[in-house]
Amino acid sequence: MAKGKKVTVIGTGNFGSTVAFILAMNGACHNIVLLGRNYDVAKGKALDMSQAANAARQHTIVKAAKGPEDMAASDVVIITAGVPRTPGMSRDDLLVKNAEIVKSYAKEIKEHAPDSIVVVVSNPLDVMTYVALKYTGFPRERVMGMAGILDAARMAHFIYEKLEYGAGQIRATVMGGHGDTMVPLPKFTTVAGVPIEDLLDSEEIGEIVRKTRNGGAEIVNLLGDGSAYYAPAKSTTVMVEAILKDTNQIHSCAILLENDYGYSGVVSGVPVMIGAGGAEKVINMTLKPLQQKRFKNSVASVQEMIDKLHELDFFAELREEKK
Ligand SMILES: NC(=O)C1=CN([C@@H]2O[C@H](COP(=O)(O)OP(=O)(O)OC[C@H]3O[C@@H](n4cnc5c(N)ncnc54)[C@H](O)[C@@H]3O)[C@@H](O)[C@H]2O)C=CC1
Numbered sequence: 180m181a182k183g184k185k186v187t188v189i190g191t192g193n194f195g196s197t198v199a200f201i202l203a204m205n206g207a208c209h210n211i212v213l214l215g216r217n218y219d220v221a222k223g224k225a226l227d228m229s230q231a232a233n234a235a236r237q238h239t240i241v242k243a244a245k246g247p248e249d250m251a252a253s254d255v256v257i258i259t260a261g262v263p264r265t266p267g268m269s270r271d272d273l274l275v276k277n278a279e280i281v282k283s284y285a286k287e288i289k290e291h292a293p294d295s296i297v298v299v300v301s302n303p304l305d306v307m308t309y310v311a312l313k314y315t316g317f318p319r320e321r322v323m324g325m326a327g328i329l330d331a332a333r334m335a336h337f338i339y340e341k342l343e344y345g346a347g348q349i350r351a352t353v354m355g356g357h358g359d360t361m362v363p364l365p366k367f368t369t370v371a372g373v374p375i376e377d378l379l380d381s382e383e384i385g386e387i388v389r390k391t392r393n394g395g396a397e398i399v400n401l402l403g404d405g406s407a408y409y410a411p412a413k414s415t416t417v418m419v420e421a422i423l424k425d426t427n428q429i430h431s432c433a434i435l436l437e438n439d440y441g442y443s444g445v446v447s448g449v450p451v452m453i454g455a456g457g458a459e460k461v462i463n464m465t466l467k468p469l470q471q472k473r474f475k476n477s478v479a480s481v482q483e484m485i486d487k488l489h490e491l492d493f494f495a496e497l498r499e500e501k502k
C-alpha cells in the first residue's frame with residue numbers, strides 16, 4: 180500500500196465508483212475521497228467500499244467529500260464526471276456539455292489540490308484533457324488522459340479471441356486520440372515477444388484493428404444507457420498505481436504534445452513514462468509513413484474540437500485572468 184497517499188475521484192457514476200473500488204481492493208493508497216453531486220450517494224458508496232476493503236484485508240479508507248475542499252492534499256485526482264454517450268452518438272457529441280463539467284472541476288482542483296496529478300477520463304477524452312490542462316494551469320506532466328491502456332487492452336482481447344492462446348502475454352499498442360481515428364499499431368504488438376504479423380494474416384489483423392476502434396461503441400450499443408466501465412476503470416488504476424508507486428513504466432496516455440511526433444499545442448495519445456512526477460517523459464518512437472499519416476489524421480480530429488471550443492469562446496475566462 181502506498182502509505183499516506185490520497186486519491187480523489189470526481190464523479191460517483193459507473194466509472195468513478197468502479198475505479199475507486201478497484202483502488203480500494205488493491206490497497207493502492209491509504210485514502211480515497213469520492214466527490215459527487217449527491218453527498219448521500221457518495222457517502223453510501225464510500226461506506227460500502229471501506230467495508231469491502233476490510234473484507235479484502237486492506238486498510239484503505241474511502242470517504243465522501245462534503246465539498247471540493249476535501250480534495251486538499253490529494254496526490255492524484257481522477258476526473259470521471261461527465262455524461263456518457265448512448266447508442267447512435269459518437270464521443271465527440273459530448274464535447275460542449277462535458278467541457279463545461281470538466282472546466283468547473285479543473286478550477287476546483289487548481290484551488291484545492293494545486294500539487295496533485297490529474298488523470299482525466301471524461302469524453303471526448305483528448306479534448307477534456309486539454310480543457311483540464313488549461314483550466315488547472317498545471318504543467319503537462321501533471322495532466323494526463325486515460326485511453327491508450329484501455330484501447331490496447333481491447334486490442335489484446337480481440338487478438339486472443341482470434342488466436343485462442345496467449346492470454347495475458349499479448350502486448351498491444353494504440354496511439355492517437357480516443358475516438359474513431361485512434362491508431363492501433365499491429366507493428367508494435369506482440370504475443371510473448373512474437374510479432375502478431377507472424378501469427379495472423381493481414382485480413383485478420385485488419386479485422387482486429389476495426390474491432391478495436393469500435394470497441395467502445397460495441398459496448399454502448401449493448402448496454403443501451405451508458406458506456407463501458409470495468410476495463411476503463413481497471414486501465415485507469417494502472418496509470419494511478421504507476422504514479423503512486425513511482426514505477427517509471429511506459430503506457431500510452433493522452434498528453435499535451437510539445438514538439439512530440441511533430442506536433443505541439445494539441446493533446447493525443449503517445450507512449451509516456453509514468454512516475455511520481457506524472458508523465459515524466461514522452462517516448463518518441465519511429466513511425467512508418469502510413470502510421471504517421473494515421474496519427475496526423477487523429478491529431479487533426481482533436482485539433483478540430485479544440486478549435487470549436489475556441490470558436491465558442493470557451494477559454495475566455497483564461498484571457499481575462501491574464502489581463
Ligand atoms: N476515457 C475512457 O476511456 C472512457 C471514458 N468514459 C467517460 O467517462 C465519463 C463518465 O462515465 P460513467 O461514469 O460511465 O457515466 P455515469 O453516467 O455513470 O456517471 C457520470 C457522473 O458524472 C456526473 N455528472 C453528470 N453531469 C454532471 C454535471 N452537469 N455536473 C457535475 N457532475 C455531473 C454524474 O453525477 C455522475 O457522477 C463519460 O464522459 C464517459 O464517456 C467512459 C468509459 C471509458
Ligand SMILES: O=C([O-])CC(=O)C(=O)O
Pocket residue numbers: 263264270302329357394395396398399406407411
Ligand atoms: O465508448 C464510450 O463512449 C466510452 C469509452 O470511451 C470507451 O468505452 O472506450
